[in-house]
Amino acid sequence: MAAPLQLIPLDHFPLVEPGDDLARLTTESLQANALQLQEGDVLVFAQKVVSKAENRYRRLSQVNPSARAASLAEQVDKDPRLVELILGESAEVIRVRPGVMIVEHRSGCVLANAGIDRSNIHSDPDDPRVLLLPEDPDRSARTLRMELGRLTGVTPQVVINDSVGRAWRNGTVGIAIGCAGLDPLHNQIGDRDLFGNVLEVTEPAVADELAAAASLVMGQAAEGCPVVLARGFVFRQAEAGFSPLLRDKSLDMFR
Amino acid sequence: MAAPLQLIPLDHFPLVEPGDDLARLTTESLQANALQLQEGDVLVFAQKVVSKAENRYRRLSQVNPSARAASLAEQVDKDPRLVELILGESAEVIRVRPGVMIVEHRSGCVLANAGIDRSNIHSDPDDPRVLLLPEDPDRSARTLRMELGRLTGVTPQVVINDSVGRAWRNGTVGIAIGCAGLDPLHNQIGDRDLFGNVLEVTEPAVADELAAAASLVMGQAAEGCPVVLARGFVFRQAEAGFSPLLRDKSLDMFR
Numbered sequence: 001m002a003a004p005l006q007l008i009p010l011d012h013f014p015l016v017e018p019g020d021d022l023a024r025l026t027t028e029s030l031q032a033n034a035l036q037l038q039e040g041d042v043l044v045f046a047q048k049v050v051s052k053a054e055n056r057y058r059r060l061s062q063v064n065p066s067a068r069a070a071s072l073a074e075q076v077d078k079d080p081r082l083v084e085l086i087l088g089e090s091a092e093v094i095r096v097r098p099g100v101m102i103v104e105h106r107s108g109c110v111l112a113n114a115g116i117d118r119s120n121i122h123s124d125p126d127d128p129r130v131l132l133l134p135e136d137p138d139r140s141a142r143t144l145r146m147e148l149g150r151l152t153g154v155t156p157q158v159v160i161n162d163s164v165g166r167a168w169r170n171g172t173v174g175i176a177i178g179c180a181g182l183d184p185l186h187n188q189i190g191d192r193d194l195f196g197n198v199l200e201v202t203e204p205a206v207a208d209e210l211a212a213a214a215s216l217v218m219g220q221a222a223e224g225c226p227v228v229l230a231r232g233f234v235f236r237q238a239e240a241g242f243s244p245l246l247r248d249k250s251l252d253m254f255r
Numbered sequence: 256m257a258a259p260l261q262l263i264p265l266d267h268f269p270l271v272e273p274g275d276d277l278a279r280l281t282t283e284s285l286q287a288n289a290l291q292l293q294e295g296d297v298l299v300f301a302q303k304v305v306s307k308a309e310n311r312y313r314r315l316s317q318v319n320p321s322a323r324a325a326s327l328a329e330q331v332d333k334d335p336r337l338v339e340l341i342l343g344e345s346a347e348v349i350r351v352r353p354g355v356m357i358v359e360h361r362s363g364c365v366l367a368n369a370g371i372d373r374s375n376i377h378s379d380p381d382d383p384r385v386l387l388l389p390e391d392p393d394r395s396a397r398t399l400r401m402e403l404g405r406l407t408g409v410t411p412q413v414v415i416n417d418s419v420g421r422a423w424r425n426g427t428v429g430i431a432i433g434c435a436g437l438d439p440l441h442n443q444i445g446d447r448d449l450f451g452n453v454l455e456v457t458e459p460a461v462a463d464e465l466a467a468a469a470s471l472v473m474g475q476a477a478e479g480c481p482v483v484l485a486r487g488f489v490f491r492q493a494e495a496g497f498s499p500l501l502r503d504k505s506l507d508m509f510r
Binding site: 004005006007008009095097102109110163166167168169170171172173174175184185186202203204205206208209210212213215216217219220233234244245246247252253254255 | 259260261262263264350352357364365418421422423424425426427428429430439440441457458459460461463464465467468470471472474475488489499500501502507508509510
């Protein structure tokens, strides 16, 4: 039997609060799960815990919607303060309709509502708060990677994932919104296939596929499992972050 | 340590030829890899081997392009015979530009070139052939599931995957183009999150995430690995096939 790819949930991961040291919590959770990092391991973090540790909460009561936000809010039937936060996190509004705003997030990802989340958040009903994406997910991934290397003696690759909707298909899938230490896109253009034909275009978006695989494991944990260890994936080393996954707007037929 | 999700490649899977009994080849490969099917296992098959077994090859020399195909072929700079085959496999042409046609495949999937493939195909350069998607991927998945159950005594869930491009992001990811025995979309609308809030919309497209996870393993095998055993995923039983993953055209903002 060949070596499998394993997606190992870090069980009983604690609830993360602003200011928590996520690398330390992860190291403790690895120990509690009787796991030791090995060379080549990839740790996939749910965006939500990274955002919580970085205190990316915003209280709606502290947001003053602009005139543009107020007008859009009517169009999309959302709280104008939430729309203001979405606009503040966005480079461009791509589509709107009642209930949904599809935008290009500051990071370049196309996301509904700029990835702003209301679920799995302790919230006072009289003063609701929401959670933004990390300020710079690639930087968060690099920091986690370095800190985990320092704490454990083994430097893992890091992917930060989020569950997003897509064009054409129902349901959400995990995608990479940040990464460190691995090439997110395995460019095989020019490689030869099994029969020696030059492959025309085959560029697996491996960081997105790792993010999707980890999302399966995160999703099925009854108590929530925000960190998954992927072991057995043969990645290529790179320090480009996740941005090779972003299609240039001028080449995109669906913008 | 909690039970991991394992993606186990069936190593040394033989090259598949038209008429081959894919369920029997898979059973033999499981044995050769010292694997026994267990209740709850999901087998993910690359579209290509299913198409090959079903002899979905077409020789371009045997295709007569219509006037519409000839005209589109000029627009997209492709062989008019290939364009004829793409049109024959499509319900609707969605976008065209030089080098690429994005269509709705007969099955409802939005795919470049209707999923027609030229790589990993033995082809006579003087009479090239291409490979279409299976006639009915859900039916193929059901048949594999039943046959594998009969041959092994354990009935696995089956997903057929393909690597596809996407809006907004570079690179390909595995998606499910057919499935049998499992619910492809875990509808959690109305479930409650960790803090008792009703989740607004969380519908993980689990069959797509399984397809992506398997694609990672298929892609990294040097010799090609068209069948992957996914073990440890807690699926929901269903017989709906993959179509719950298809967004209704009228609800799609990117059609």
